[in-house]
Amino acid sequence: MPAWTSVTPSRGPVVVGVDGSRSALNAVTWAVAEAVDRDVPLRIVHALGAEPEPRPGQNYAVSHVLARAEDAAHQADDSVSTEVVTSPGRPGDVLVCESRRASLICVGSHPRPCDESALFGPTVARLAQRAACPVAIIRSRRDGTPQTDGAITVVLSDEPANDDLVRVAMHEGRLRGATVRQIDQRTDSWVRRYPDVHVEIVTDAAGLRSHLDNTESDPRIGLAVVGPADTEALGSLTIPNSHPIHGFPDCSVLVVRG
Known part of the structure; x- marks a missing residue:
């Protein structure tokens, strides 16, 4: 599949x-x-x-x-x-x-x-x-190594195609044995569908920063799963940014089209 x-x-x-x-x-x-x-x-x-x-x-x-x-x-x-x-x-x-x-x-x-x-x-x-x-x-980092290690991160939203993003992020977590970091509150159904994937739940970018400061979670992001709404910004996205995926500019990106 x-x-x-x-x-x-x-x-x-x-x-x-x-x-x-x-x-x-x-x-x-x-x-x-x-x-x-x-x-x-x-x-x-x-x-x-x-x-x-x-x-x-x-x-x-x-x-x-x-x-x-x-x-x-x-x-x-x-x-x-x-x-x-x-x-x-x-x-x-x-x-x-x-x-x-x-x-x-x-x-x-x-x-x-x-x-x-x-x-x-x-x-x-x-x-x-x-x-x-x-x-x-x-x-890739400046030393030539791939910037793919760390959590796979996805934002949950009210966008019509958001389920497609979450499905891809969860599948990537399973495929690569990586933690999936979901930035939203509506995560229960996805946790039940993928019981074998370690999931971290945070509500927004500010909550993510607080979460990382107060836990032993790996702060790195290996892959950000984003939708078509983010593609127009890719050509001009700079560091720092205000995207809900904290650290988005530094990591690899998977653009999903529903």
């Missing part, structure tokens, strides 16, 4: 964009569990840029990028089925096109320069806003 429903085929591949960077390899490793869980291929995609034909010497470089990504996937889980693809065009355009038949798009996000206020670059922002399927943005 897929973790969520979307307008795309439920049996579509999990797509991950790669560019040879450490952050892209972190995205590959994270995406493997999603592909294996759905029993679909992991489709590794490299955008060639605007040129219709590779530049001299580019073929070797591209082959190396794809080989490293495929190797990282099989190191994470040797049972995963992989596809490797190159496509001409800008990365954002290529991945938006790929999203039309994918069950999930995953990309890496490296730390932004200190003199830039935007949290995410234009490719990530474009993909989060225009993709036809859920989008996972896997953050």
Whole structure:
């Protein structure tokens, strides 16, 4: 069963964009569990840029990028089925096109320069806003390690599609053996449906900060599960922020589309 429903085929591949960077390899490793869980291929995609034909010497470089990504996937889980693809065009355009038949798009996000206020670059922002399927943005720290450890956090609200967010967050908690941190009061039914998932209950961002100050809970957030209403802000989101998920700018992000 897929973790969520979307307008795309439920049996579509999990797509991950790669560019040879450490952050892209972190995205590959994270995406493997999603592909294996759905029993679909992991489709590794490299955008060639605007040129219709590779530049001299580019073929070797591209082959190396794809080989490293495929190797990282099989190191994470040797049972995963992989596809490797190159496509001409800008990365954002290529991945938006790929999203039309994918069950999930995953990309890496490296730390932004200190003199830039935007949290995410234009490719990530474009993909989060225009993709036809859920989008996972896997953050990396400056030392190259993935920013995915810690709780999976989701805000409960009165939005019509909020149940989809909670369902995804709970599924991710089960898949990754992580605590799910729900920021709201309406959590009883979800706790009963997922009795094997450790859940922390807080009412709002202020309550979360107080909760973390007065307990031994791990303050880190590994993944924030957010909805379409948050995607427009991704291109301009800065630190600090007032989003109810405290620490949202520092963690990886999963954008869910109902």
